[in-house]
Amino acid sequence: MAAKRSAGLLLFRRRGTDTEVLVGHMGGPFWQSRDEGAWSVPKGEYTPEEEPMAAARREFVEELGVPPPDGEWLSLGEARQSGGKIVTVWALEGVLDTDLVEPGTFVMEWPRGSGRMQEFPEIDRAEWMSVAEARGKLVTGQRVFLDRLEELLVSGPG
Numbered sequence: 222m223a224a225k226r227s228a229g230l231l232l233f234r235r236r237g238t239d240t241e242v243l244v245g246h247m248g249g250p251f252w253q254s255r256d257e258g259a260w261s262v263p264k265g266e267y268t269p270e271e272e273p274m275a276a277a278r279r280e281f282v283e284e285l286g287v288p289p290p291d292g293e294w295l296s297l298g299e300a301r302q303s304g305g306k307i308v309t310v311w312a313l314e315g316v317l318d319t320d321l322v323e324p325g326t327f328v329m330e331w332p333r334g335s336g337r338m339q340e341f342p343e344i345d346r347a348e349w350m351s352v353a354e355a356r357g358k359l360v361t362g363q364r365v366f367l368d369r370l371e372e373l374l375v376s377g378p379g
């Protein structure tokens with residue numbers, strides 16, 4: 222069986238000599254009281270029929286409720302997560318007002334085993350944070366994309 226695949230878009234902006242990234246705190250009851258390791262690049266699964274970049278754009282809109290800004294998408298490559306899923310991420314320099322974020326929702330049984338279905342936001346908030354702060358908050362398997370972004374900003378694309 223092939224590994225599941227996800228694609229995402231890591232928005233970044235420069236603030237003087239610092240770089241900030243836009244990440245989302247995962248929604249739902251499992252994550253509500255967690256902070257460290259409970260944030261994610263806006264991303265989601267796609268099927269083999271969908272192009273990864275198209276999936277990253279679609280998931281950005283689904284998770285944040287707004288389209289990504291225009292600009293050049295820079296590949297940050299892919300990484301295998303601890304559960305086996307392969308995640309592909311691009312970086313995009315741009316701005317986004319987090320007050321405009323209207324996250325999509327998902328439905329799951331909660332409490333587990335209750336038979337009761339509840340709706341939860343995909344993310345419960347999106348925030349700009351420094352790369353250093355994001356490193357401690359992102360799920361472990363996505364931190365490599367911060368390293369790659371920093372390398373790309375130092376060396377330039379190509």
